[in-house]
Amino acid sequence: MDRLLRVRARQKAKKPEFRRYDSHKKARLGESWRRPRGLHNKLRQQVRAKGRLVRPGFGSPRAVRGLHPSGFREVLVRCVKDLKRAEGCAIRIARTVGMRKREKIEAMAREMNLKILNPKTEAKSGGE
Known part of the structure; x- marks a missing residue:
């Protein structure tokens, strides 16, 4: 258990901040994560400079979640x-x-x- 807690802490340190796309530009948009769904959305297309998408690999070990x-x-x-x-x-x-x-x-x-x-x-x- 202690080992998994240390693994989780190490993973969380590397994990990027997942913020809603363009939330820093528009005051009406909150920062909480929303999946990008637009046809031309660069984050959905996984353009590297636009940030990372939420994926299962960023999660913590199931036993200590x-x-x-x-x-x-x-x-x-x-x-x-x-x-x-x-x-x-x-x-x-x-x-x-x-x-x-x-x-x-x-x-x-x-x-x-x-x-x-x-x-x-x-x-x-x-x-x-």
Whole structure:
């Protein structure tokens, strides 16, 4: 698993930025990828200077696809009940969760030994 995560990181470093054709010219076009379909479109014709097309070869290894770089599957948590489905995963607390509920979620997650990807509060040390 660690080897595949390193392979994925190396592949992502080489992968080009896939942006929508002409999105830098026209403000109404977003940057998210859309397949070029025009008859005379140079990107569809794979003219080298126009960029690369999205292809299956740019994907990451199937075993680590969708995993967090730490190697855990990532679960979005909105309430304490959501921690039940997060066994053996890394949790990310939703941005809409307030501070009071966030503290409860973080305390429960520490008891369950779950990795918190976006903690707000530090674990209180016993000496202070």
